[in-house]
Amino acid sequence: MIFLSGSLAVVGVLAISLGAVSIQLSKTCSILLHRFFGLTASTGWTARDASIILDLRLPRVISGALVGAALAIAGGVLQALLRNPLADPYVLGISSGAAVGAVLAILFGLGSTLLGSYAIPGAAFAGALLTLLFVYFLARVQGRVPAQTMLLAGVIVSSFFSAMIMFLISVTSDERLYNITFWLMGNLEYVASQALGVIFLYLLGGSAVLFSLTRDLNLMALGEETASELGVEVERVKKTAFVFASLITGAVVSVSGLIGFVGLVVPHIVRMIWGPDHRFLIPASALVGASFLVLADTVARTVMAPSEIPVGVVTAMGGAPFFVYLLRRKGLAANH
Amino acid sequence: MESVFFRYPGREIFRDLTLYLEEGEILGLIGPNSSGKTTLLKLMDGLLQPQRGKVFLEKEGLRQLPRPQVAKQIAVVPQEMEVPFPFTAGEIVLMGRAPYLGRFGWEKRKDLDIAREGMALTDVAGLENRPFLELSQGEKQRVLMARALAQEPKVILLDEPTSHLDINHQVEFNELIRRLNREKKLTVLNISHDLNLAAEYSHRIALLHRGLIYALGTPSTVITEENIRRVYETTVMVERNPFTGAPRVTPVGKTKGEPSGPQKTIHLICGEGSGVDSARRLLLRGYRVSLGVLNMGDTDQKIGKTLGLAMALEEPFSAISERAYGENQVLIEKADLVVVERFLVGKGNLPNLQAAIDALRKGKRVVVLENNLEYDFTGGEARVCYRRLKEEGAVFIPDHSRLLEEAGKHLNPN
Numbered sequence: 001m002i003f004l005s006g007s008l009a010v011v012g013v014l015a016i017s018l019g020a021v022s023i024q025l026s027k028t029c030s031i032l033l034h035r036f037f038g039l040t041a042s043t044g045w046t047a048r049d050a051s052i053i054l055d056l057r058l059p060r061v062i063s064g065a066l067v068g069a070a071l072a073i074a075g076g077v078l079q080a081l082l083r084n085p086l087a088d089p090y091v092l093g094i095s096s097g098a099a100v101g102a103v104l105a106i107l108f109g110l111g112s113t114l115l116g117s118y119a120i121p122g123a124a125f126a127g128a129l130l131t132l133l134f135v136y137f138l139a140r141v142q143g144r145v146p147a148q149t150m151l152l153a154g155v156i157v158s159s160f161f162s163a164m165i166m167f168l169i170s171v172t173s174d175e176r177l178y179n180i181t182f183w184l185m186g187n188l189e190y191v192a193s194q195a196l197g198v199i200f201l202y203l204l205g206g207s208a209v210l211f212s213l214t215r216d217l218n219l220m221a222l223g224e225e226t227a228s229e230l231g232v233e234v235e236r237v238k239k240t241a242f243v244f245a246s247l248i249t250g251a252v253v254s255v256s257g258l259i260g261f262v263g264l265v266v267p268h269i270v271r272m273i274w275g276p277d278h279r280f281l282i283p284a285s286a287l288v289g290a291s292f293l294v295l296a297d298t299v300a301r302t303v304m305a306p307s308e309i310p311v312g313v314v315t316a317m318g319g320a321p322f323f324v325y326l327l328r329r330k331g332l333a334a335n336h
Numbered sequence: 337m338e339s340v341f342f343r344y345p346g347r348e349i350f351r352d353l354t355l356y357l358e359e360g361e362i363l364g365l366i367g368p369n370s371s372g373k374t375t376l377l378k379l380m381d382g383l384l385q386p387q388r389g390k391v392f393l394e395k396e397g398l399r400q401l402p403r404p405q406v407a408k409q410i411a412v413v414p415q416e417m418e419v420p421f422p423f424t425a426g427e428i429v430l431m432g433r434a435p436y437l438g439r440f441g442w443e444k445r446k447d448l449d450i451a452r453e454g455m456a457l458t459d460v461a462g463l464e465n466r467p468f469l470e471l472s473q474g475e476k477q478r479v480l481m482a483r484a485l486a487q488e489p490k491v492i493l494l495d496e497p498t499s500h501l502d503i504n505h506q507v508e509f510n511e512l513i514r515r516l517n518r519e520k521k522l523t524v525l526n527i528s529h530d531l532n533l534a535a536e537y538s539h540r541i542a543l544l545h546r547g548l549i550y551a552l553g554t555p556s557t558v559i560t561e562e563n564i565r566r567v568y569e570t571t572v573m574v575e576r577n578p579f580t581g582a583p584r585v586t587p588v589g590k591t592k593g594e595p596s597g598p599q600k601t602i603h604l605i606c607g608e609g610s611g612v613d614s615a616r617r618l619l620l621r622g623y624r625v626s627l628g629v630l631n632m633g634d635t636d637q638k639i640g641k642t643l644g645l646a647m648a649l650e651e652p653f654s655a656i657s658e659r660a661y662g663e664n665q666v667l668i669e670k671a672d673l674v675v676v677e678r679f680l681v682g683k684g685n686l687p688n689l690q691a692a693i694d695a696l697r698k699g700k701r702v703v704v705l706e707n708n709l710e711y712d713f714t715g716g717e718a719r720v721c722y723r724r725l726k727e728e729g730a731v732f733i734p735d736h737s738r739l740l741e742e743a744g745k746h747l748n749p750n
Contacts, residue, residue, distance in 0.1 A: 276421035
């Protein structure tokens with residue numbers, strides 16, 4: 001765990017020093033140390049350097065870490081609840097719900113109203129929450145929420161909302177189309193630093209609750225009846241976990257758009273390397289997910305600098321082949 | 337549980353069912369498929385709630401107890417468990433300690449020791465680091481048993497735990513249950529498809545039929561030919577296990593009934609079980625079979641009776657009388673082929689050989705299994721009879737492997 005935290009810090013600093021304007025690593029370090037610990041003297045760099053590092057890149061790296069961590073935690077939790085290693089935060093339809101909210105906000109030009117830059121994330125978050133409630137009540141049978149039904153309801157709601165997004169896009173023809181598309185592809189460019197604080201609080205609260213459920217998740221992975229036989233209050237744990245996983249997903253999706261593969265691949269990798277004990281898996285996934293997304297975002301910023309590609313494209317392009325590699329390797333190992 | 341009513345949506349399972357699991361006993365729960373055995377187990381563990389009636393754990397209502405409290409007292413060993421993630425066998429067993437841990441607690445030394453003890457008892461100590469998914473069915477079953485033991489329960493509910501095990505592990509598993517019952521005063525409910533194992537290892541047996549307790553009591557009062565025939569709609573023979581005295585069930589199956597094969601009759605002259613194998617094989621090929629002369633109580637006679645065969649009979653331990661000899665001759669008269677099995681010949685049953693000689697003289701075909709008469713209790717008369725059989729044209733075969741062939745040759749000449 002310490003190792004993973006360390007690597008996250010290293011990845012973060014590296015990511016901050018890289019970018020369209022090149023700033024040396026040593027310079028980056030001293031700017032950061034000066035700003036946060038007052039250690040090094042404020043010499044050797046210009047105000048412009050400091051501004052790039054502290055005002056542009058640092059918030060972006062932090063938002064990458066937060067979004068990555070949230071998606072990976074939610075992915076790990078949902079994989080355990082649904083007893084399916086291929087589940088991810090998007091299967092419950094939360095992302096499509098958020099997307100519908102965001103697209104509607106863009107279409108109705110809410111971005112230019114009083115609400116300003118909060119309008120789109122706000123609408124997306126509302127969309128995510130409404131979808132969660134909708135899926136939840138759709139899946140409820142006699143006061144219980146069977147995981148399988150929840151999964152089905154999620155998939156159905158998700159595809160319905162996707163169709164709705166397609167429809168909205170097809171009737172849009174001006175520059176708003178570009179905004180929508182860019183949001184749907186997922187990127188960290190527009191995460192305002194004010195919003196960061198709010199997301200951080202959501203994530204902190206949400207993951208604290210989820211961490212407290214990790215031992216129950218181990219048992220839930222053996223099946224709901226088994227978990228109950230071993231003393232888990234199944235319905236309560238399931239409801240809590242679904243709600244909080246959705247909440248943190250909704251919070252980050254609302255600002256970052258749709259960034260795929262993090263929630264799917266990261267818990268998978270952690271499980272392959274360190275085993276499936278969720279007491280380790282979930283926190284480790286948070287750290288690995290954070291590092292992974294910061295890394296991916298750095299690639300997104302730098303490969304075609306000064307222009308950027310959406311980070312969702314990078315995670316999918318990098319994540320998918322890596323995932324295939326892991327699966328193949330595991331498949332071969334199992335056969336021998 | 338007391339006066340329990342339970343229904344799944346659209347299907348009523350139990351009406352007014354009452355069953356007490358008594359402290360320190362092994363209660364075997366038997367019954368045909370879909371008689372409600374597993375549902376009963378789930379009610380007893382509180383996984384399902386009855387619509388009416390109440391399930392108690394000692395004096396307390398099960399429903400009011402928090403799940404961790406229940407898990408400390410009742411453990412369940414399911415038929416099987418699917419795990420989507422690569423947990424090791426050791427991790428699975430340790431999960432049995434879950435009800436004893438706090439929300440953020442990790443297992444302590446004591447928990448590890450208890451888990452190891454469970455694994456040692458179920459003979460899976462060496463599998464600790466193996467992924468559960470890669471274990472064989474039998475190993476998985478024993479790991480699940482170890483997990484149940486790690487819960488340190490007072491009551492253990494077993495849902496056909498031995499259905500996937502081979503015979504040595506079945507016995508070992510049941511021996512383990514018996515030992516835990518004696519040493520740790522563990523109360524056991526054992527759902528079983530295997531009537532013989534249930535009869536052997538249970539103190540009491542409950543026979544479940546269409547959501548009712550059809551019979552409840554000691555194995556020998558519950559497992560009777562009558563009860564099994566009524567509930568399972570199958571004809572069985574119930575005897576005593578000669579080693580333990582427990583009732584032993586043998587299905588009689590479909591060999592009884594109308595033959596559908598060659599419609600020919602074969603008469604077996606036999607005794608002391610020498611005719612059982614042939615009778616069975618011939619019946620399976622679709623022949624009719626008759627037996628004679630047998631003493632009442634003879635092995636061949638008992639099996640002949642359950643198979644519903646025509647037999648010429650004599651009083652127990654008595655020499656063959658004129659009457660029995662006559663009955664035998666009637667059967668021989670109706671038969672298309674006579675087979676003389678290899679049985680011990682004494683003064684009492686010597687007339688059986690004479691009957692075969694008579695049959696030859698009347699033109700019947702007779703097949704004789706070679707008999708070296710190692711023990712001759714007739715002072716040489718048996719040897720004379722065998723010589724006579726040979727002279728009169730009986731077909732001698734060295735062993736049963738040629739019996740069907742000979743029968744086919746004589747009965748279906750084309």
